[in-house]
Amino acid sequence: MIDLAKRVHDHTWKIDPIVRSLLDTDFYKLLMAQTVEKRHRDVTVTFSLINRSKDIPLAELIDEGELREQLDHIRTLTLTRGEVTWLRGNTFYGIQRMFTPAFIDWFEGFQMPPYHLERIGDQYELTFEGPWPDVMMWEVPALAVLMELRSRAVLRHMGKLELQVLYARAMTRVWEKIEALRQLPDLRIADFGTRRRHSFLWQDWCNAAMIEGLGERFLGTSNCLIALRREVEAIGTNAHELPMVYAALSGNNHELAASPYRVLEDWHQDYDGNLRVMLPDTFGTKTFLERAPDWLREWTGIRIDSGDPATGAEYAINWWKSKGEDPREKLIIFSDGLDVDKITELYNQFYGRVKLGFGWGTLLTNDFRDLTEENALAPFSLVCKAIRANGQPTVKLSDNEAKAMGPDDEIARYKRVFDLKKQTADMPIV
Amino acid sequence: MIDLAKRVHDHTWKIDPIVRSLLDTDFYKLLMAQTVEKRHRDVTVTFSLINRSKDIPLAELIDEGELREQLDHIRTLTLTRGEVTWLRGNTFYGIQRMFTPAFIDWFEGFQMPPYHLERIGDQYELTFEGPWPDVMMWEVPALAVLMELRSRAVLRHMGKLELQVLYARAMTRVWEKIEALRQLPDLRIADFGTRRRHSFLWQDWCNAAMIEGLGERFLGTSNCLIALRREVEAIGTNAHELPMVYAALSGNNHELAASPYRVLEDWHQDYDGNLRVMLPDTFGTKTFLERAPDWLREWTGIRIDSGDPATGAEYAINWWKSKGEDPREKLIIFSDGLDVDKITELYNQFYGRVKLGFGWGTLLTNDFRDLTEENALAPFSLVCKAIRANGQPTVKLSDNEAKAMGPDDEIARYKRVFDLKKQTADMPIV
Numbered sequence: 001m002i003d004l005a006k007r008v009h010d011h012t013w014k015i016d017p018i019v020r021s022l023l024d025t026d027f028y029k030l031l032m033a034q035t036v037e038k039r040h041r042d043v044t045v046t047f048s049l050i051n052r053s054k055d056i057p058l059a060e061l062i063d064e065g066e067l068r069e070q071l072d073h074i075r076t077l078t079l080t081r082g083e084v085t086w087l088r089g090n091t092f093y094g095i096q097r098m099f100t101p102a103f104i105d106w107f108e109g110f111q112m113p114p115y116h117l118e119r120i121g122d123q124y125e126l127t128f129e130g131p132w133p134d135v136m137m138w139e140v141p142a143l144a145v146l147m148e149l150r151s152r153a154v155l156r157h158m159g160k161l162e163l164q165v166l167y168a169r170a171m172t173r174v175w176e177k178i179e180a181l182r183q184l185p186d187l188r189i190a191d192f193g194t195r196r197r198h199s200f201l202w203q204d205w206c207n208a209a210m211i212e213g214l215g216e217r218f219l220g221t222s223n224c225l226i227a228l229r230r231e232v233e234a235i236g237t238n239a240h241e242l243p244m245v246y247a248a249l250s251g252n253n254h255e256l257a258a259s260p261y262r263v264l265e266d267w268h269q270d271y272d273g274n275l276r277v278m279l280p281d282t283f284g285t286k287t288f289l290e291r292a293p294d295w296l297r298e299w300t301g302i303r304i305d306s307g308d309p310a311t312g313a314e315y316a317i318n319w320w321k322s323k324g325e326d327p328r329e330k331l332i333i334f335s336d337g338l339d340v341d342k343i344t345e346l347y348n349q350f351y352g353r354v355k356l357g358f359g360w361g362t363l364l365t366n367d368f369r370d371l372t373e374e375n376a377l378a379p380f381s382l383v384c385k386a387i388r389a390n391g392q393p394t395v396k397l398s399d400n401e402a403k404a405m406g407p408d409d410e411i412a413r414y415k416r417v418f419d420l421k422k423q424t425a426d427m428p429i430v
Numbered sequence: 431m432i433d434l435a436k437r438v439h440d441h442t443w444k445i446d447p448i449v450r451s452l453l454d455t456d457f458y459k460l461l462m463a464q465t466v467e468k469r470h471r472d473v474t475v476t477f478s479l480i481n482r483s484k485d486i487p488l489a490e491l492i493d494e495g496e497l498r499e500q501l502d503h504i505r506t507l508t509l510t511r512g513e514v515t516w517l518r519g520n521t522f523y524g525i526q527r528m529f530t531p532a533f534i535d536w537f538e539g540f541q542m543p544p545y546h547l548e549r550i551g552d553q554y555e556l557t558f559e560g561p562w563p564d565v566m567m568w569e570v571p572a573l574a575v576l577m578e579l580r581s582r583a584v585l586r587h588m589g590k591l592e593l594q595v596l597y598a599r600a601m602t603r604v605w606e607k608i609e610a611l612r613q614l615p616d617l618r619i620a621d622f623g624t625r626r627r628h629s630f631l632w633q634d635w636c637n638a639a640m641i642e643g644l645g646e647r648f649l650g651t652s653n654c655l656i657a658l659r660r661e662v663e664a665i666g667t668n669a670h671e672l673p674m675v676y677a678a679l680s681g682n683n684h685e686l687a688a689s690p691y692r693v694l695e696d697w698h699q700d701y702d703g704n705l706r707v708m709l710p711d712t713f714g715t716k717t718f719l720e721r722a723p724d725w726l727r728e729w730t731g732i733r734i735d736s737g738d739p740a741t742g743a744e745y746a747i748n749w750w751k752s753k754g755e756d757p758r759e760k761l762i763i764f765s766d767g768l769d770v771d772k773i774t775e776l777y778n779q780f781y782g783r784v785k786l787g788f789g790w791g792t793l794l795t796n797d798f799r800d801l802t803e804e805n806a807l808a809p810f811s812l813v814c815k816a817i818r819a820n821g822q823p824t825v826k827l828s829d830n831e832a833k834a835m836g837p838d839d840e841i842a843r844y845k846r847v848f849d850l851k852k853q854t855a856d857m858p859i860v
Contacts, residue, residue: 159642168597168598172599212591
């Protein structure tokens with residue numbers, strides 16, 4: 001049993017590492033890395049930190065030396081024997097040998113590639129460049145380090161008792177959320193909160209609370225290390241990174257339009273079952289589904305990660321119906337901006353009409369809102385994205401204007417190719 | 431910094447002592463013991479545990495062996511050198527050398543006298559008999575042991591995470607109470623919660639929270655050990671025990687009627703200043719004040735420990751006025767059944783009219799109401815009282831029918847002598 005307040009207060013280790021294992025990352029990173037390592041090991045990508053919350057002056061809050069120590073520490077990590085055993089021997093979604101011997105060999109020899117860190121004004125420029133399978137592994141640990149260093153920067157000035165009360169309140173809040181979720185009898189929910197977590201220990205505690213409070217309703221966690229240690233399911237499928245890079249590598253607009261489906265063709269070959277969950281919003285959900293090849297209707301489900309989630313879900317349900325599929329056999333995973341009220345609302349709206357899953361992120365593992373002076377621990381929007389592939393810029397549109405990224409001229413071109421007048425928050429029901 | 435949940439869960443010591451020091455008792459016990467040891471060391475008294483909450487089957491909840499281990503452990507305790515130094519060297523209410531060398535000599539050689547423990551149905555009969563100054567020292571530790579063994583009995587079946595959530599909720603609750611009390615700018619409040627505390631560590635945490643949250647508004651604690659360790663004021667004056675025993679020792683009804691004032695005459699000789707606070711309700715506040723000798727009007731204040739507190743306070747104010755005293759120079763200490771709402775209400779009613787002090791007990795150090803299944807940690811009413819003195823039964827009437835105790839015929843006699851038609855919850859305003 002961990003005394004969170006004490007651990008935060010003491011900081012007895014030399015650098016008190018934030019990321020202690022290469023498995024302290026999201027499961028879908030490993031699934032994607034396996035595909036990428038097999039198919040695209042020669043692609044060179046650049047990943048970059050992007051702080052969407054410009055009002056959070058990360059370089060003012062976080063000491064550059066401390067940040068470098070944390071990142072350098074991550075570069076020393078290699079898989080332990082027990083971790084390799086878990087990857088080899090565990091079943092994921094009931095499937096044995098999810099990872100090929102070739103991928104495990106690669107991962108056993110893996111160390112994080114170099115990073116580039118520079119302070120620009122009150123923000124950090126943090127980029128990673130190199131072979132795609134190597135560089136992509138930085139995303140989650142880099143975010144986790146920045147999030148936790150920011151937490152520590154705020155907590156450093158608090159007294160012992162203040163810290164105890166802070167964690168007591170945060171625990172009480174999480175537990176009350178879990179008690180509210182118990183009202184939903186067939187809920188299926190997972191922790192997706194690694195990248196925006198308050199801290200590793202806190203994410204781990206939130207998982208312990210979900211296990212104890214929700215029992216079978218808790219599906220597991222996206223965090224491999226926590227899944228291993230707490231013996232719960234590792235959860236995840238794929239992310240925007242794949243269509244973004246595939247799109248950037250397209251030779252022309254025709255190839256660009258086809259790229260999101262090439263991603264899923266490859267995925268279809270590499271994985272099946274619960275891993276066949278499409279993420280349709282990278283360049284707008286509406287066009288994606290309208291142009292989808294026929295075989296995609298057989299996929300297990302869809303993940304809704306931007307735009308109004310109910311609108312997106314209704315759209316998907318109607319799409320399945322139009323293809324002659326029974327939506328009650330299909331899975332919808334909601335994973336954007338969830339908290340108890342939204343989960344309950346979506347559950348009530350869709351329960352019985354489709355299979356439902358919830359990927360609960362920031363407001364599970366980092367809800368310290370209004371618990372400190374000036375709300376200094378309010379969560380904020382930090383991402384780490386592929387911004388270039390083989391020298392070409394990447395683009396993301398999504399169903400939410402605020403989540404769009406890429407150079408303006410490329411965004412304009414993508415909008416033409418994907419027939420987006422504007423991002424599809426107003427997506428019409430088919 | 432203590433991880434309460436962990437300590438509760440682990441129990442690594444042999445018996446995990448509940449009372450670790452002879453100073454883990456209320457300060458007024460020492461003040462009273464000094465008077466008793468000087469004046470009445472030949473009086474033989476019997477103290478007895480009385481569980482007013484018959485629905486709490488203490489003997490079902492608490493193992494007799496464990497209870498004996500705890501009581502036996504207390505009998506091994508003697509003052510440490512540092513504790514003696516504190517008693518000798520500390521100032522109490524600004525006064526040096528509060529304790530005489532004779533008393534400190536006695537206390538340095540002191541060990542707890544034997545106890546008699548017997549299970550009767552689902553309750554324990556726990557009594558202590560012997561010289562008054564020796565036996566009286568059992569009251570607070572005996573209660574603390576029973577309260578904490580009951581807490582442990584309930585907590586023993588809880589998992590680690592359940593315990594963490596329980597303490598997180600209880601901490602959040604205490605802290606929110608303290609935040610509410612911060613609204614009262616000139617509040618003066620003390621911890622009076624030793625005897626009914628959830629546990630020693632919890633009482634200590636509550637004190638840390640009061641220190642941090644209330645600053646100067648927190649006067650200190652009745653618990654000597656916590657006062658010593660946390661370097662806050664030890665708080666207290668005197669209790670019903672004195673008038674009860676003095677009354678029992680009275681030769682006739684005339685002496686009986688005079689006995690409460692003889693207590694205060696002795697006290698007046700032994701102490702002054704903030705220690706001259708009368709406790710008027712032992713045999714009914716109304717008669718006590720009506721018959722009070724003139725010199726009592728000069729005392730510093732009054733403690734209101736039963737009956738409706740606002741009624742009692744108004745009664746005292748009017749009594750001072752009728753004696754030509756300015757109530758604004760007088761102190762009223764409320765110490766019965768307080769929680770934030772009641773404190774706020776009394777503060778608002780009396781602030782500016784008298785000096786106010788609050789002695790906050792059970793609902794500071796043991797408010798785990800509704801935090802466990804079946805409310806198994808709800809506080810309950812356990813006392814340890816002098817029931818006989820030199821073979822004579824004691825009586826307490828108080829301003830609250832439920833708190834009366836003693837043999838029926840003696841209660842009837844006392845009511846005649848103290849002119850009580852009934853307990854004076856309906857005490858008229860003078």
